Structure formats: structure tokens, C-alpha cells
Amino acid sequence: MSKPSFVYVTYIRATPEKVFDAITDGELTAQYWGHRNASDWKAGSTWEHQRIDDSDKVDIVGKVIENDRPQRLVISWASPDDAGNPEKTSRVTFDIEPYKGDAVKLTVTHSELEPDSGMLRGISAGWPLVLSALKSFLETGSSTLIGATQREP
């Protein structure tokens, strides 16, 4: 059975470096994503998607597959309970291209997803929200798009 992918494209008025760092700097992700993305981001290292409340809970774990700052980041993606299970481990690729001088085209490709899974449904609803919040954060300096009632990956 082929594994589905989810692709989302957005254009952001920012430099490729700012976009890359807004995805990998935990202090920045905490401001628009509601989570800290924590890793040293070296190929082969682990990364964690940590809640910013006091629970210390980790919602997603994975490994850094490729880091080619600022144009490309590839990571694996799984719920902590499914870590190490290849059937339930997916892959997220961030492609960042300069666009028209003062903007970038950001393409997020979430591939190798488990068909009909809660993860597939969750990320399909979540990426548009997270990446809308990222765009607002970089262009306006603040983002209030992600509220307590909204879903996100």
C-alpha cells in the first residue's frame, strides 16, 4: 500500500536564513508553534517537539536526516510511543527557496504517512495553521493564530 503525502506551500517575506531558524530555534518556535523544537540539528541527531507548558511532555520525536541550512531540512517524525516503528514513522522535508528578491517560497512535504491514521488527519489540519502562524510571526513579529482550542502537529 502506498503511503500518502501532504504538501503545503506558502510565501513569506523574509530571508531563507530567518525561515530556517524560525523552524529550528526552540525559543522562536515557542512563540508561534506552542512547542519548542529541540535538537543540535546535526544529521543523525535526535530532535523533540516539546510542549512549552510545565508538563515537559514531548509530542513528536525523530531524527535529523539532512540539514542544509538555509535551503533544506529533512527530519523523521513519530509519536514518542511509536518511536522506532518504521510503519508509524513519517518524514518531513522543508524546502526553502528565495523568491522575487524579498520573499521565500517554503514547501513542507510530509511524506510516508500511515494511511487513514490519526497522524495523517492531525497533520493535514495542523500544517496550514502552523505555517500560517510562522508567516505571520516572521512578517509581523507576532502571532496569535495558535490558540488553545486549535489543532496543530
Add this chain to the structure above:
Amino acid sequence: MTDITKFKPKTVYVTYIASTPEKVWQALTDPAFTRQYFGGFSIEVEPKAGGAFFLRNPNGSVHMSGGVVEWSPPRRFSSTWTVEGMEGFNKLPPSLVTYEIEQSGGSVKLTMTEASDWDIPDDILAGGRSGWPAILSSLKSVLETGQPTRCENGVAAGLRRGGEEGGSAEGVAEFLILRSARSGAFRRMASRSEFAAILRDAASGRSSG
């Protein structure tokens, strides 16, 4: 007569905007506002179900025409889109473009759905699939910052260039192929002549069917 129950979604794009439903509605339907983020194109709409719909080129000529299927401010706007003035395209059945606006927490969720009632080839959908993210990213920027993101809008720019080249399907096809090649949207690229053939087949298949 458009039977909207026969239309199936082919391209869906969702964005969240720090704004109000009323402002998003205005951004989508006001001619002067649309010009700011739609690559200079402007939407002109008769505000009622059954009313006329146009998307005008920057020079004022009609680029898309259609009819309003649903007009429910500030929640839902749906209209048919037919490409005008381009050999090949104007014989194709119309697409149905629907904007849905919902309050979501403190922001607005905007869902654009492009639907068809026929087996439209991916090559034809490619323009919209590369164009909508650019157009709606720019709309979000205008509402949140007052400034568009400077994006050349996919199918709009392709069609404009096609128009400059004499309105040929080949001119449009070349642009769309280059664009989808750059964006990596397709593994297999249709050639320029193949694309023109796809348009011709699609049009003749419909008119004879």
C-alpha cells in the same frame, strides 16, 4: 445550468489570517482590493446568486468569466470560472471556485476549493496548484501587514504571458510546464505540444460528449 452536486474538489488551500471575516470577505470580493494581491488582476462580481462574475486582466480585458453560485457574506462565496480569450481553454468546462470563511479562535480560517465536474488532467490543474498558494499568501500579507508578498501569480501570470504571445495554448502551456518543472510539482513533464494536445482533447471530448 451548473449542477454543483456533480463537482468534486481538485485543489484545496487553507490559510489562517489575523483579521475578521468581514475584512477577508472584502479582500476577496472588492475589485480594488483584489488588485493588490492578485498580480494586478481584479475580481468584479454582481453580488447575488446568479449574478455575473469576472476576473479582469490588469489592462481591463476579461480573463475569467462565470456566474455566482452562492453569495453569503461574510461566510461563503462560490462562482464558476471559465478562461476567456485563450485558444483551447475557453472550450473547457468551468471550474467551481469556493471561498469559505470561518472564525477560528482569534483568527479567520479561509478555505479555497477549486472543483470540477469532469476528469480534468493534472497538467491543467498545475497552474492553480502553483498559483493559489502565491495569491492567498499575498492576500494574508496585505491584510496583516498592508503589503503584499511580491509573487508572480501562477496561472494568472501564465495566462497573461500566454495572452502576450497571441493567446495561444502553446504559450500558456510552456509557461505552466516551466513553472511546474521548477516547483517540482510533477515527476513527468508534458512537453509543450503534448500539453496543447491535452487541452484540445479535453475540449473536443467534452463538446462531443
